[in-house]
Amino acid sequence: MSGQANDSVIRVRGLVTRFGAQTVHDGLDLDVRRGEILAIVGGSGTGKSVLLRTILGLKSPDGGTVELLGANLEALDEEARRPVLKRIGVLFQDGALFSARTVAQNARLPFLEHTKVDHRLVTQLIRVKLSMVGLPQSAGAKLPSELSGGMRKRAGLARAIALDPDILFLDEPTAGLDPIGAANFDSLIRDLQQALALTVVMVTHDVDTLCAIADRVAVLIDSKIIVGTLDEIRAHPHPWIQAYFDGPRGRAARTGLAVSAEPRVSTRVSKGT
């Protein structure tokens, strides 16, 4: 698993994804380097979530190869997948909490599955994770159906970071959070990433998050991907990218101002699903 020549923890080559007649990805290449925060942006329906699912081995590619931590998940059996899965954490777009279990039980599951840590310590760690993601301790005993949308997202994050994974996959982590919560979230990811040398791959529509913490940005356009640092991407001539960063929200985020009441004409970037 550790036999990688270079420092790419994720390597996608020539990925093709199709749904019927619709081609979502067409020969897409992507490398994610160890320890970086990569933000994936793109309009609604450009295939960001599908890309994550493909990298995670939940969907088999219609063409090309995907390597996660040096392993081709799709070709591995359950037993061989476990060590890879132990090293990743995933926050799905809609939380994907186990509805029959409480939040604390949801967060406990990775510990039960992958570690032999003492019961008491696990409980304490769950408390830590809950407060790290900004949930009150009282949320621990609640069922997902008893939480608000934003709280479900936080609970999903608590489960994703339960084991301090090497790679964290986040699908729109700040959508549905209040702005203060979103800013806290950004700094949480930063701290974790620096303290643990975490690699973060996140899909986001949030320009603030992007400017605050992304090391590199990947833009999904026309079934392909354009990757670069924030400055490189900003200089890219593609009209969608220009509209993205030059819209009222993009400008506000860049200059550190609050989003003004300007009409939002040129971007439709913060639409969730």
Added chain:
Amino acid sequence: MANTTQPPNAPAVWAKTQFDGSAMRVALGGRWTLADAAILETAVQTLDTKGAALLHIDLSAVDAIDTCGAWILHRQLRRWQDRGAQIELVGTSDAQAALLERMGVADEERVPLLRKSGSAFAELAIRAGIAATEVAGEAKALIAFVGAATVCALRAIRRPGRVRLVSTVHHIESIGIDAVPILGLLAFLIGVVLAFQGADQLRAYGAEVFTINLLGVSILREIGVLITAIMVAGRTGSAFAAEIGTMKVNQEVDAMRTIGLDPMETLVLPRLLALAITLPLLVFFANTMALVGGAVMVILGLDLSLEQFLEQLSNAVQLNTLAVGLIKAPVFAVLIGVVSCYEGLKVSGSAESVGRHTTQSVVKSIFLVIVFDAAFSIFFSRIGL
């Protein structure tokens, strides 16, 4: 070196104390991660600071620290602080300091993470009590639901345009046509078994030919309709409850309400209507197949001709016999439909709830079907049918 706690087989993590005149220096090193949690806990707990008032915690040799390591360290720091020691962190990177900082927020509240549960016995008593009171509430709610469905149906009669025809036809297909093969096979086999057993018993009296009477009456009056109703309850009732229940979990039902669609009209009525139309047809089909099965068995086993079978059958049953069976079908259809839609709409929250109510819908509708069947038997015998 005053004290060293370094498990010999795990050089990955270590913690040492050393007294340097004014303060106790605690040097930590290695990978402070979840993988070595147990070693970490003992290493930290067995550190002896000799009650020093000032502690210098040196993290410069720590290669990596995750939340687990940070928490274990934080917990120990808090213990030392509670004992009155003053703590200074040295050699922490910004990120490490920030991570340690974040541990503090976990201290404040101490709300239990698990739901409170009392003793097993008390729990049992409480649940029995709740279940008992629920039966009454349940019956009331079901009757209220029947009322609401009736109102909706009456409204639909006044304005037939509002009945969802496409949806109804779709349900008729999945309840009726899709069930034909399995129901046919089932009824045929039951006819065979009934004929076989009947003939076997009646042979002792030399009255084998009355097997046909037995077949005709029992199938047309009871077995055809019961088998069909039970199969539809298991096959269609469960599907209804699960479909509606899943829509409930996904908030689709709420969305319908906000758009102005009445779930009763869009979800329940087409299903009830489809069931009420389809079940009698299915019963007729099941009756036929069971009689065919019985006929095959009788003709082969008792060496009768088809004509003799038909003649005996027409002596044994009248149109009444068929009607008594068929008249029950729409009633059972409504029972199954009402119970399964009611259970579906009662789903809340979790996937588990979908499963529970789906099971409930099958159990309750089969129960009610049999209870009503018994009531019908009494009724028909009273009026002399």
